[in-house]
Amino acid sequence: MTLFEDRRFSDGQSWALRSWRITQKIRQVRGRNLRSEKCIGVTIFFSQQFKRFVFHCLPDYLKDSYRGEIPLASCVKETLELLPRYSSQG
DSSP states (O other), X not given: OHHHHHHHSOXXXXXXXXXXXXXXXXXXXXXXXXXXXXXXXXXXXXXXXXXXXXXXXXXXXXXXXXXXXXXXXXXXXXXXXXXXXXXXXX
């Protein structure tokens, strides 16, 4: 598909199309556990391909929660510490 898109579109357009697809995936995944400002959830993107896009795809109320420079093990540890605290509150 990449070769087809490179031949079909100019360089800028094919890259813009790929960027749009990544952005849509990020929003879809994030939206599965965060439906409103009152929801509590964690989404971990561990692929470097998402690094350029994730922060910019977040709604303003989630940008303070973004952590882009911590290792996966730390993400998992913080998630396990965060979620049980809220799951007992119903």
